[in-house]
Amino acid sequence: MRVFESFTLSDWCHSNQNCLELVKKHMGSRRETASFTLGLVSVIVWVVAEIPQIITNYKAKSTDGLSLTFLITWIIGDLFNLFGCILEPATLPTQLYMAVLYTFVTVALGSQSIYYGYIYPQSQYKRQLKVETPTKAGHVEKVSDAEQRHEFDDFSRGVDPSSPIPLPAHLPSISTGRELFYQSARSLTKTHTPTSGSILAQRMTPNSPFMDSMKENLLGSAFARQSAPSLKIKSTLCLVSTLSFFGVINLYKSLDKGINPMVSNPRQQFVVYVGRKLFQQLQVSGDQLLENGASGNNSIGTFLGWAMTFLYLSGRMPQIWLNIRRGHAEGLNPLMFLFALIGNATYVASILVSSLNWSNIRPNLPWLVDAGGCVLLDFFILMQFLYFRFRTSPGL
Numbered sequence: 001m002r003v004f005e006s007f008t009l010s011d012w013c014h015s016n017q018n019c020l021e022l023v024k025k026h027m028g029s030r031r032e033t034a035s036f037t038l039g040l041v042s043v044i045v046w047v048v049a050e051i052p053q054i055i056t057n058y059k060a061k062s063t064d065g066l067s068l069t070f071l072i073t074w075i076i077g078d079l080f081n082l083f084g085c086i087l088e089p090a091t092l093p094t095q096l097y098m099a100v101l102y103t104f105v106t107v108a109l110g111s112q113s114i115y116y117g118y119i120y121p122q123s124q125y126k127r128q129l130k131v132e133t134p135t136k137a138g139h140v141e142k143v144s145d146a147e148q149r150h151e152f153d154d155f156s157r158g159v160d161p162s163s164p165i166p167l168p169a170h171l172p173s174i175s176t177g178r179e180l181f182y183q184s185a186r187s188l189t190k191t192h193t194p195t196s197g198s199i200l201a202q203r204m205t206p207n208s209p210f211m212d213s214m215k216e217n218l219l220g221s222a223f224a225r226q227s228a229p230s231l232k233i234k235s236t237l238c239l240v241s242t243l244s245f246f247g248v249i250n251l252y253k254s255l256d257k258g259i260n261p262m263v264s265n266p267r268q269q270f271v272v273y274v275g276r277k278l279f280q281q282l283q284v285s286g287d288q289l290l291e292n293g294a295s296g297n298n299s300i301g302t303f304l305g306w307a308m309t310f311l312y313l314s315g316r317m318p319q320i321w322l323n324i325r326r327g328h329a330e331g332l333n334p335l336m337f338l339f340a341l342i343g344n345a346t347y348v349a350s351i352l353v354s355s356l357n358w359s360n361i362r363p364n365l366p367w368l369v370d371a372g373g374c375v376l377l378d379f380f381i382l383m384q385f386l387y388f389r390f391r392t393s394p395g396l
């Protein structure tokens, strides 16, 4: 209990005697301290979780290894999580802090994906065009070929190339040809003919199956390939807007009925909920919640919680599938999944340690199912890393 007489907490609550009493009372119990500590560990792990991936993307100047659908579901799931936590009074304060944190970090990761996936290649290509324009066409072709050969050699040596159009570090293992499509300078001009003597032409014998697959991508189904990711995004957005639509309808209904009859102004209501969560939800029993008019079974909070769970869990699938399709996990940082696993595991523990009463578990169920399910899925992804590593280097 002494710890809560520390400067920070006392200072935090000094103007409100009730607040101080509440914090002392709830944090005094060992369970709550353990729960809070686990929650804190989870927050800290999640703070750093996505940084390795951000660094990997930065180094590779590409986000090819990361499924965009996974990222989009993460961002939307984060928003659902955030509003779910705000509206569900029985969730812990650390859950709310984490929801805010997730959203910020993942938006950063998402922006990086958009930058390296769309803006960076185009700007690099434009730069290359500017450099090439003044010279004669034949000369350009030669210079470009020489540069490309040099760059490919750099890649095969594992040296970061100066290529304005970033190339994958693992050309030989590309199976779908999709990456090649994107990296082909020609694809950016929407011309369907590969540059003669280009890297692609140099790397492949004319009748190889790889060449065929590439031709298919560059010539036959260029548009289909190009629109494939946007189709995926569209279906994800469609699903998300449907969920959001029902969410908003539900939200209005709840507000209409008055989630908290004592407060009619929705803005004030929001503040009351956040305040309640920050100061009163450390360990409020189901009975107390009922007494206070917040039953811990807030329908909109629960709805958002389950929608979030669905998004987070289903979001891992495209990533798992992408790894299988590519046959490797290059461009993906295993640390992100390891941290996610630890972050989710400590998150589950923080809720369960707080109380095993059904009255505590029931409102937290979506968060428990989500984090527990993600632990399993992240374990599977980590196994994929191991599998790919041992398969490619059996001597290890």
Ligand SMILES: NC(=[NH2+])NCCC[C@H](N)C(=O)O
Pocket: 074, 075, 078, 102, 103, 105, 106, 312, 313, 340, 344, 370, 371, 374
């Ligand atoms: N952007 C985030 N890191 N969001 C947190 C997601 C938490 C969720 N349990 C998951 O692992 O998917």
